[in-house]
Amino acid sequence: MTTAEKILARASGKASVKTHEVVTARIDVAMSHENADVVLRAFKEIGIERVWDPDRIVILFDHRAPAETEKTAATHQRIRKFVAEQGIKNFYDLKEGICHQVLPEHGHSLPGQVMVGTDSHTTTHGAFGTFATGIGATEMAGVWATGELWFMVPDSIRINVTGRFSEFVSAKDLILHIIGMLGADGADYKSVEFCGETITGMSIASRMVLTNLSMEMGAKVAFVAPDEKTISYVRENEGSDFETVLSDPDAVYVQTFDIDVTDIGSMVACPHSVDNVKPxxxxxxxxxxxxxxxxxxxxxxxxxxxxxxxLDGKKVARGVRLLVIPASRRVYIEALRQGYLETLVKAGGLVLNPGCGPCLGGHQGLMAPGEVCISTTNRNFKGRMGSPESFVYLASPATVARSALAGTITAPQVR
Amino acid sequence: METIKGRVYKFGNDINTDVIYPGKYLSITTDREEMAKHCFEAVYPEFLKDGQPGDIIVAGKNFGCGSSREQAATCLIYFGIRAIVAESFARIFYRNAINLGLPVAVAPGVWGMFEHGDVIEIDLENGQVKNERTGVTAECPKLPDFVLGILGDGGLIAHLKKQLRKD
Structure with a gap:
């Protein structure tokens, strides 16, 4: 069986499962951010007093934090009240940062477990071998009530990656290359497994880039097989009570791709879709x-x-606004300690508090008609970051930094 | 479930949730009129003029891709969209629609079968869609019984309430 099949089999109490079979799985972690407000309203409507297990629910604020409007402030307030009433102790309010960085940092992203989140990029946690996927708010209300959810056992795709990245080319360029190749629906409903020497050699952070962006080709879940690096990261971050699950050698894949990164350069997803990828x-x-x-x-x-x-010792081009948003408080502190933030601020950057920032068009740096942004984020849909007449290009941090310096899109390899 | 019938409003491929319901309105979650007013407003503003309550959306592949925001399905329900039939759906939107009681059907070939304004008939129980004008039909794989049960009850919350009463 594949990793997805094995985890779903275990979570549904079966010895084995087949692809396309519908199973009811026990949920290990149920994560929500600001949309917990929609969840709790639906939950209250069901007419149950208590959530199934307050210790398995994780809530934090990242999408509109700190509150940008009175309306959001009231949303935050309702959620805080609910969290207190229900005794949900894994509540990080708005001080910790983005859910997909904060959960691993606090030992919630564990190999072999099933996580659902009311956020599409929940696939990120597959970098730790977690069966992690996004669901909607009403469905989450059902999970809060019952602790279970139905899944169709997905087909699996295997992407075997070899070779060494050339200078300033990274996981972001690789995954943009793959999305360009497979398309925005290329992995719809499927489980994507990344493997091969290049993946093994990658940092945890880089692996998270791959599983995060797998969502943009429709993946239900994405995985990097847990290894020593994963286990030591998880243990260092207080993760416990997990069992590593790996695909069997005879697991069946509907598609297998072999990619050599040696010849991949810096890639950019052009407006207005993530699969519109060019060098x-x-x-x-x-x-x-x-x-x-x-x-x-x-x-x-x-x-x-x-x-x-x-950007060390240099200045961002005149007329360019450089926004820097550490993914979490921990990342923020470490970047301060290492001097990265000082360098970026001296270069003309503006550091914002950990959170989603303008990525989804909520606040903190929205775009006017005709404006162009190059961004390390994950979506460039029309109107995503402000005006529907603005343009978002997605690229690696190296490409974004180099472009900020030039004032035009520039490959980081250009001296 | 009874046969669903309505006027066709067509959309293309990869219609994403930011286009259906822009992020800047995410803090609006209950105001029916306000949410309905913003469906497709930035990219397909003509929908708000030409679309009518009772319409059925016929779309290409990967309808509802992108964010997990349930408001993308909610705003369409509040607008009065009766059902959505597509070549394929993105999975979170598909589940959200079912959980909110909005009928969805995957029918390969459906996009080419209809013109804007045609009348479509959807028979979810028997897994078939039909163009009333041309008489052409296409199959849509039948949903599992428990999913039909959720839709039949008007969504997951009503379904769970009913189950709780039984227990």
């Missing part, structure tokens, strides 16, 4: 107004480090 060098000269480094995709320490290395 960065083909876009040379495209004027930018804003450059954004952050998000659940690329707001981690290694992302800030490469941006700081590129």
């Amino acid at each position: 960065a060098k083909e876009l040379a000269g495209t004027r930018i107004d804003q450059a954004l480094i952050g998000s659940c995709t690329n707001g981690r320490l290694e992302d800030l480090a490469v941006a700081a290395a590129i």
Whole structure:
């Protein structure tokens, strides 16, 4: 069986499952952010007093934090009240950062477990071998009530990655290359497994970029097989009571791809879809107004480090706004300690508090008509980051930093 | 479930949830009129003029891709969309629609079968869609009984309430 099949079999109390079979799985972790407000309203409507297990529910604020309107402030207030009433102790309020960074940092993303989140990028946690997927708010109300959810056992795709990245090319370029190849629906309903020497050699943060963006080709879940690196990260972050699950050698895949990263350059997803991918060098000269480094995709320490290395002792081009958003408080503190934030601020960057920032068009750096942003985030849909007449290009932290310096889209390899 | 019938409003491929319900309105979650007013407003503003309550959306592949925001399904319900038939759906939107009681059907070939304004008939129980004008039909794989049960009860919350009463 594949990893997805094995985890679903175990979570549904079966010895084995087959693809396309519908199973009811026990949920290990149920995560929500601001939309917990919609969840709790639906939950109360069901007419049950208490959630099934307050210790398995994780709630935090990241999408509109701190509150940008009175309406959001009231949302936060209702959720805080509910959390207190229900005795939900895994509540991080708005001080910790983005859910997809905070949960691993606090030992909630565990190999072999089933996690659902009311956020599409919940696939991120598959970097730890978690069967992790996004669901809607009403469905989450059902999970809060019953602790279970139905799943169709997905087909699996295997992506075997070999070779060494050339300078300034990273996981973001690889996954954009893959999404460009497979398309926005290329992995719809499927489980995607990343394997091979390049993946084994990657940091945890880089693996999270792959599983995070797998959502943008429709994946239900994405996995990197847990190894020593995973186990030591999980243990260092107080993760316990988990059992590693790996695909069997005779597991069946509907598709297998072999990718050699040696020849992949810096890639950019052009407006207005994530599968509209081109090499960065083909876009040379495209004027930018804003450059954004952050998000659940690329707001981690290694992302800030490469941006700081590129911008060290230099200045962002006149007229370009550089926004820097550490993914979490921990990342923020470490980036301060390492001097990355000082470098980025000296270069002209504006550091915002950990959170989703303008990625989903909520607040903190929205775009005017005609403006162009190059961003390390994960979606460039029309109107996503403000005006429907603005343009968002998605790229790696290196490409974004280099472009901020030039004022136009520029491959980081350009001296 | 009875046969669902309505006027066709067509959309293309990869219609994402930011386009259906922009992020800037996410803090609006209960105001029916207000939410209905923003469906597709930024990219397909003509929908708000030409779309009518009772319409059935016929779309290409990967309808509802992107965010897990349930408001994308809710706003369509509040607008009065009766059902959605597509070549394929993105999975979170598909589940959200069912959980909110909005009928959805996957019918390969459906996009080419209809013109804007045609009348579509959907028979979820028997897994078939039909163009009333041309008489052409397409199959839509039948939903599992428990999913039909959720839809039949008007969504997951009503379904769970009913189950609780039984227990």
